[in-house]
Amino acid sequence: MAAVNDVVIKIATVNGTGSASANGLLRKAIFRMGVPVVGKNFFPSNIQGLPTWYEIRVTADGYQARSNRTDLMVAMNAQTYAKDMAEVTSGGWLVYDSTWPRSQLLDREDITVLGIPFSKLCNENFDGVRTRILMKNIAYVGAIAALLDLDLEVITQLLEETFGDKKHLVASNMEAIRIGYDYATENFPCPLEASVMAMDNTKDQVIMDGNTAAALGCVYAGATVGAWYPITPSTSLMDSFRSFCAKYRVDSETDKRTYAIIQAEDELAAIGMVLGASWMGARSFTPTSGPGISLMTEFIGLAYYAEIPAVIFNVQRTGPSTGMPTRTQQADILSCAYASHGDTKHILLFPANPAECFTTAVQSFDLAERLQTPVMVLSDLDIGMNDWMVPEFEWDDEYVPDRGKVLSADDLDQMDKFYRYLDSDGDGIPYRTLPGEHPKGSFFTRGSGHNKLGGYTEDGSEYQEVVDRLLLKWETARTLVPKPEIIYSKDNKAAILTVGSGNGGCKEALDRLASKNIGLNYCRVKAFPFGEEVKGFVEKHEVIYVVEQNRDAQLKTLLMLDIEANPDKLVSLLHYNGMPLNAGFVVDSVLKEMAKACAA
């Protein structure tokens, strides 16, 4: 099935052996040749010594999801040879280190096995254990370059960019490239049928992971206080924020910082810090993942009820409990939507890729401050830690942040008396003040019963008045959150509806189904609560395939609850084994469900 500019390369190595930079070099080289790529990392939940895979999909069409093929397997890890070979798609190739013979590799006749003595070659050409290991990685890049006909100029240039002044490193790396390249060229018919051919499909595109993009969004939103507790797969979000801040938030004269990153003692403290900072008027956020959300539950309820802005990035991983920390899933939707005891509901935003992580991050602060409530950005490991090709982000230098209804000292001067929880505008959103601004602005923030004036109460009707207003605010939120992406293929009765990282696989599936003459409409929700558009879309269709990455149909659940979508027409296609979604799953499932419906 592999073809020119439509190949899936998978590299099997051991973690901690430095293969990440070699894999990145490979991915970038293809991208620089103008050919779209997708890069996915499959790594274990440990630090060193276990099998790890990097998958590069070369996709002229620019699809964003993983493919369920493996055309060219580079099996560098003896522990997983057997498994890796089994995975190669019929007609594909397997490259392995033939320094040691592997007779079991002759098992499959439907694939081509290419042995390259990487270790031997590197031992002959390089000194030092560490160098030899690193160079072996570069050497397989060289071999792949030959097999797929990559542009060596581009590779050279990338190495130069990486090592800059360190010319000797450029030289030694190029030597390793050559070793692999030459061996392949001499021993095999290069290039393979499936190769990479320069084109012009990556213009104005970048390759980035979602955590970096979200961090950049936080910088652009003007966030100043980031509190967090490390947890995979959200850690790199704060790491990136720290790097950007080191660059853009240090006063060049005084060397002083205009940001505070606080590594909290745990997630309970991290969210407490965010609430404290937001209360003071700073834009503040915390990145975390499932277990962290569970620990933040009590504070999230306080923020909801006391109406304090907060931005929480939940980079979801496979649950429940510790689950599989290095695998992806979308299974925190329900627990985030209704986090905390008592009557609560929370705004969720669902970016679908790194580009949206950037814009959604900015939006999340605007919405949190406008609505005075926690906003949770639900990304996942696939978006957060994998390499996506996305259009260059745009930034409007005229952007005016929405700080919401905050009374200034002047406003307060002109007021008789300030009451915190009055709904003066009829939109369910009260006015707030910032501590320290003005003597008249003081009020008491509390999670205990309070009335609309902000006073403590145990009076049932005063209490009820406030929680009822929160429902009105929810309706306002519905009008402010991002609208879904909707695509009509033709005016038919069936559609696919998905969320977040389901987007890539579903869109590709739409194309594939269309090629089978099945034209489905498409809706990708971007936020909870759902607005009119989602409701209208659901109502308009007779069958909606709800594609999501969890076991319990959590998105479907929200559709049923928030817009009373009729469950009879919502057909769940659930993918939750921890791997990113691929179009094949969607296509197969849709076809199966269609067949079932016909049979019934």
Add this chain to the structure above:
Amino acid sequence: MAAVNDVVIKIATVNGTGSASANGLLRKAIFRMGVPVVGKNFFPSNIQGLPTWYEIRVTADGYQARSNRTDLMVAMNAQTYAKDMAEVTSGGWLVYDSTWPRSQLLDREDITVLGIPFSKLCNENFDGVRTRILMKNIAYVGAIAALLDLDLEVITQLLEETFGDKKHLVASNMEAIRIGYDYATENFPCPLEASVMAMDNTKDQVIMDGNTAAALGCVYAGATVGAWYPITPSTSLMDSFRSFCAKYRVDSETDKRTYAIIQAEDELAAIGMVLGASWMGARSFTPTSGPGISLMTEFIGLAYYAEIPAVIFNVQRTGPSTGMPTRTQQADILSCAYASHGDTKHILLFPANPAECFTTAVQSFDLAERLQTPVMVLSDLDIGMNDWMVPEFEWDDEYVPDRGKVLSADDLDQMDKFYRYLDSDGDGIPYRTLPGEHPKGSFFTRGSGHNKLGGYTEDGSEYQEVVDRLLLKWETARTLVPKPEIIYSKDNKAAILTVGSGNGGCKEALDRLASKNIGLNYCRVKAFPFGEEVKGFVEKHEVIYVVEQNRDAQLKTLLMLDIEANPDKLVSLLHYNGMPLNAGFVVDSVLKEMAKACAA
């Protein structure tokens, strides 16, 4: 509206002044006269000095809910005189301490105001500040005894039971009773039209609060490890467990205990302790309330996924956040059902009154051990802390606890090898072993990805096999949990469906509606997941009034999600101001909804 044996007495005092025992005396006296009573406490979230009310409903019919009348107000708290007077139902009476004149009491002409100089009388007859305060409380009991024609013999007997050998206390209390009694008899026409007349409607009944009953259930279930962190309104559950244990669980010879109550450092630790103890094979539980549940969230997910039994009593209070800790609500249903990140769902049991708290407590351990998963008993402040008249609990001395699938040392001896998560019986429930029992029984408990053998895994399909089995276990749970209470009045198309403490008010409403010729069917769910019976009931009806005590229709939510109940026929009647439900609310709301439906 008040009539003989149908009176609502409300006593307004200040907390910390010892009125609780006087109020208890009054309630018991009526009960001992064979007349059913309901006792509700409305107290502030502080310790001393704020207004507090005790409401006694005298109800020949034996209704269990509050009434929305106040026939006889005993206004002992000057701070709340005005409010208290305003609350008296037209035609009712207000008793106040006339030691100081209260001219504003003449405001209402539709009620009768009776002044009794309690303070003056007590100052004349007793010495010491504390004694005078306490005796003033007893004196109002005396006055009410005269006004309502209570049996002084019964009161004397109760005082004798209370004070036992301390004859002088009996005497002084009886003197206080006399003072109030005589003043009322001499100055007012006693008894009032609404009075209490001895009958025989309390045979085989007891008066108890739900926390005491649940604690007794834990004792009978054989619970040995109780870990907790104090929180209103669940605290008295552990207090009662401690008292019962002090009596029944201390070895008479060695003076040693067969129970461990651990006051944890917080709720995270409390649930951790429960899991540790359950893992070791002890029956273990924790009582808590909303904020505690939020803090337990992470561990609850671990228990679900690692399949560890746990019993959690959630005595619900008004949320969100700290909310109103001394007011009731049923607003943790949703957060308990889906507690924790990732795909999880949990078994909920809903007792409706103290008698059911007793049986449900026992059941909860059986179910938790049978199903190897957390079971949450959702009570509330109304059930847990108020005085309910319920039939004497029954206990079958032949009761055989269900310890679930635990392999004994003998079983293990005969096995080749033990694997923790195999579904050998096809019901989704694997076998477990207890640490220390047998060398072959050892296994590794973890919240991280594991396969059916109990081994660590990061393999998608191995992971999925286990979480899919958990769904099968859920279906087994569905068949094991308690069935709903269903009452058919006639074969009509409309019904009331409720849960927990909604029971009393709804049943009374059924009677009242029936008297208006509106005959509704009735279903009270006792557990989540819902079984066939609930599903059948919902399907059979065209309109179902879902009565629940929260803002967001959380029970309706579960019906929609768990049995895909059609929301169109579920009409929510929501009562969530923190006060216990009363029948009037249900009747009025049903009538209003019926009118709306007719108009539409």
Add this chain to the structure above:
Amino acid sequence: MSYIAKPKVSHPKLPKNKLGLTERDYEGSVSTLCAGCGHDSITSAIIQAVFELDIEPHRLAKISGIGCSSKTPTYFMSESHGFNSVHGRMPSVTTGANAANRDLMYVGVSGDGDSLSIGAGQFVHAIRRNLNMCYLIENNGVYGLTKGQFSASADIGSKPKKGLANQQEPIDAVSTALSLGATYIGRSFSGDKEQLVPLIKGAMLHKGFALLDIISPCVTFNDHEGSTKSYAHTRQFYHHVVDMDYIPPAKEIKADYEKGSAMPIKLHDGSKIVLRKVDKEYDPSSRAKAFKYLRERSNAGEIITGLLYVNEGRPEMHDLMGNVDTPLSKLSLDSLRPPDGELERILRGYR
């Protein structure tokens, strides 16, 4: 919370501070605590301290957890911003608030349950950061609001109203803070206003984490015979070891201190505190020695009070982080963004 409206009468003859405010102006709502509760005395000491320090009410933020003690921020400074958060989590909220706005003064009020049980983790980590705040533990040895269970500060052998004496080792806030490096540590007693007011003043002005562990008897649940946190017991075993005077910026040190026993320390705003050592052996500048002294004395049943350790030298959180002087919350968002057009440059690195 109270049903009694607070009388807002003007009292022309009450003394005024530099801001023209009277002590009344620093009061809050009427307390709803039990009559005689130690916490109310601490409230009034706070009011006196802030009045005398001429603090602008709206420039002070008062933060608490949950408990009788944590309710007290409602009872002082009604013109200040208050935040009654969740149980045990006052430190994190204060950390975030302070990170956002370093210019305000932060007073955290907590209980022994709030800080030493559920909040123990946050308590120790706020100390580690040398968070610039005044942290008050109103310590009664019990959970007042949930009706009298022992807290982690209950002493071994202390008897409850009924039931068995406590057998668990107490967590002593002072020695914990010493072992973690808090930079201003005092212990006092709600019934000793004379000692308490200057301690609070110093704590408010100290730049860094200032802890005051204040024994504050719970009259309802822990003031009986046999309780080691009762008024009677505290009075009996109470020892001043290092008292202090607070001297405002302008004033000179005048009092005639006995040589060797007085130790003046300059605070960051120019004011001074003078330590007066009652026990000359005591060294309030050494964590190691202070700890040893305290343990030995507390083994002997003594309650050692006063300003027990102080270190004006250690940088507080913002300085440890190297932050700008302007509060982060006051920076305009525009100034926080990379320059116009910079995004394009950044993105070039991702091609």
Add this chain to the structure above:
Amino acid sequence: MSYIAKPKVSHPKLPKNKLGLTERDYEGSVSTLCAGCGHDSITSAIIQAVFELDIEPHRLAKISGIGCSSKTPTYFMSESHGFNSVHGRMPSVTTGANAANRDLMYVGVSGDGDSLSIGAGQFVHAIRRNLNMCYLIENNGVYGLTKGQFSASADIGSKPKKGLANQQEPIDAVSTALSLGATYIGRSFSGDKEQLVPLIKGAMLHKGFALLDIISPCVTFNDHEGSTKSYAHTRQFYHHVVDMDYIPPAKEIKADYEKGSAMPIKLHDGSKIVLRKVDKEYDPSSRAKAFKYLRERSNAGEIITGLLYVNEGRPEMHDLMGNVDTPLSKLSLDSLRPPDGELERILRGYR
């Protein structure tokens, strides 16, 4: 977790203990930690200790939180029950387990992140209860599993691989445990098996809370120059202060200890430990003095190791509670119910 199947070869010549087991029988799955990780050395010290103590594997429960360190229970004693719980919550799970079954031996394995940050509250409260367990902190100054952030045990001035040196006061597990009253406190180093093995044996047999704070370098993230938790730094500044020997029940104390420096202590099972004081000034029976000594030495940059404090006298949790000797989990449920017919009597009180 590993893809390599563990070879299950029999080794007839390996030495056997009293139970007829070899050290091999106390091993677990193959470690998936980084080659050279200190934690693996601790695992092997544990294996040696339990082998030599003749412990029946299934009578020991091993419990952990989350982290590289918390993974290690998989790598020893595969015939024991293990519980890899959630991050920072090993103490509570162990408390509950022990409450239910006091007869097993409990080994808790934790990391500095697991115990001193997220788990700080549970850590201190387990100490307060004098929970009968052996609590190991595999202390590397960083969060290994999340890739090298500083933990709360990082020393001031310790440098990360890149970025700025740590400025926050460390939480020292040993002095915290001293201030809270743990009854057996030791510090050691993963690279010093000779010291470690007897310390672990004593900790396992001690009746009460035994803490071992074991410096265990993280070769991947915290073993570079400038790190104060590296192999090199630890070796350089490492001082034995009180070493100990473990002497099994039957054996007599034979070795010839220098007078005044040896201190024999009898453990509850009849075995003995003999403390050998390297620094004769040191007093491992006084919390006050030990604390002072440790702080002063650590101020001087020394890493003080050995059995630093021990108190065999304080009752452990069950004895504090007055519980029966039989494990609660072994009592038949029937025996726990009030006698037949008693319910009726109870209910009479509610009429």
